[in-house]
Amino acid sequence: xxxxxxxxxxxxxxxxxxxxxxxxxxxxxxxxxxxxxxxxxxxxxxxxxxxxxxxxxxxxxxxxxxxxxxxxxxxxxxx
Numbered sequence: 001x002x003x004x005x006x007x008x009x010x011x012x013x014x015x016x017x018x019x020x021x022x023x024x025x026x027x028x029x030x031x032x033x034x035x036x037x038x039x040x041x042x043x044x045x046x047x048x049x050x051x052x053x054x055x056x057x058x059x060x061x062x063x064x065x066x067x068x069x070x071x072x073x074x075x076x077x078x079x
Contacts, residue, residue, distance in 0.1 A: 002029035015049050016041055019056070026060060033059045 004025040012018045020041060023034035037055050 004029055015052075019052060023056070 004022075006022055006025040008018070008021075012021065019034075019037065023038055026033040034056055037052050037059070040052060040055075
C-alpha cells in the first residue's frame with residue numbers, strides 16, 4: 001500500500017504552504033496528483049481554498065488504497 005508521509009508544524013497553518021507540502025507528499029506515490037493545483041498555487045492569485053481542495057480530492061479519488069500519515073496533525077489548527 002502506498003503511503004504519503006507529511007510532517008507538520010505550526011507554520012503549516014498557511015493553506016498555500018500546507019497544500020504545497022501535502023501535494024509533494026502525495027506525488028511521491030503518484031506524480032500526477034495535484035499538478036494543476038500546484039500551478040494554481042504558484043499563480044499570483046490562487047483560487048479559493050474550497051476549489052483547490054475539491055480538485056485535490058478528485059485527484060486522489062482513484063488512489064483510495066493509499067494512506068496519508070502525519071506525525072503532527074495537532075500542530076495545525078487549519079485546514
